[in-house]
Amino acid sequence: MPGRRRLIPLALALAVDMFGSGLFLPVSLLYFTHVAGLPLATVGVLLSVAAIGSLPVPLLVGQVVHRFRPVDRVILAQVVQGAAFAAYGWAHTPAAVLAVAMLAAIGQRLFWSSFFSVVAGLAEPGEDRARTDRRYALTGMIQMASMGAGTLLGGLVVAYGWDQPVMWFNAASFLVSAVLLTLVPRHRTAVPAGAAVGGYRAMLRDRPYLLLIAVNTIFALCSVFIGVALPVYLIEALPAPDWLVGPLLAANTVLLASGQALAVRLVRPLSRPRGLALAGVLWVVWALLFAAAVKVPGAALVPYLMVGLIFFAAADLIHAPLSNALSAAAAPPAQRDRYLAVYQYCFAFASILAPAFFTLLYARGPAVPWLALAAVTVVATAVVHLLDAPLTARETADQNLQTR
DSSP: OOHHHHHHHHHHHHHHHHHHHHHHGGGTTHHHHHTSOOOHHHHHHHHHHHHHHTTTHHHHHHHHTTTSOHHHHHHHHHHHHHHHHHHGGGOOSHHHHHHHHHHHHHHHHHHHHHHHHHHHHTOOTTOOHHHHHHHHHHHHHHHHHHHHHHHHHHHHHHHHTOHHHHHHHHHHHHHHHHHHHTTSOOOOOOOOTTOOOOOHHHHHTOHHHHHHHHHHHHHHHHHHHHHHHHHHIIIIISSOOGGGHHHHHHHHHHHHHHSHHHHHHHTTTSOHHHHHHHHHHHHHHHHHHHHGGGGSOHHHHHHHHHHHHHHHHHHHHHHHHHHHHHHHHTSOGGGHHHHHHHHTHHHHHHHHHHHHHHHHHHTTOTTHHHHHHHHHHHHHHHHHHHTHHHHHHHHHHHHHHHHO
């Protein structure tokens, strides 16, 4: 089956999933306050506990990667999430909310711990880097476009109070996605002859890959930081109109949904680690520009923030496809599924860290979180630049194995 046709069912499944999730996102906290009558603070704590409780999932996935195909794990994840959201309608006590939220969090963690193994498994023997990067860029664009469309429509849901119908729609979207995933090729990718097999002990000795995970945790923190920090920063610290938050985040979503393929083409002359280093430099510039926004006159603030946002979007456009492609290429072929499952901790840790990182530093001054983010990103950029030689060598060796 040609590569493009093999990607169609996966793309459709991802689009349906992300649209339903985006539609539910604006009411994710409000649902339990409106339907179950629970206090907002209680709901927030319960959802946080559920997210933390799902953290062992990637490690467990890594233990069973050789027993179950990646696409089968993704289908299971969609069924689990669909069942969780279908059960939301019966959750009216803190214990019930925690149970269904935990089930949903486990399903989501299982999905992201397995999804990029499916994407990597669609590669054909001897496939060149450009085609691989385009596939990762396409999945990223579908994810952002579908999530953005769903979130935009979700704003109407909040306005009209359609919480219950949207919850059912989201549950159905996971199940439709699971059905579409049954059309994705299910064959196992052959392990190249001579490839080393090992467990977590071997991974813990793999210092370049562990450093890649650490670096990408910082870069993922940059990626999620804008959604956490921007609303508070604009409304409380800057002389900006409150309505500016929505357009800025919407503009960022449009850029991310439409520009990844172009970004991949522009950075193709660079190795993947150097491309990630470029993304790090752009994020440092963005963070410094936003830190300095407190000194910008009100009349110039809107265009100034838009310029800063362009640096953020450019960094994210480069980082999203290259980081996922590099994580797959740098993993030993026989352990790729295990490595990719653990790699997803980058995004889990970043999502958990971002709120505390921002709020604790914001108390010391509105510019402090941005300056601190720039500082740690400088370190991450330097480290990924140093990883260029060992990680690029791994990519080359992997390509040579595939073409034998």
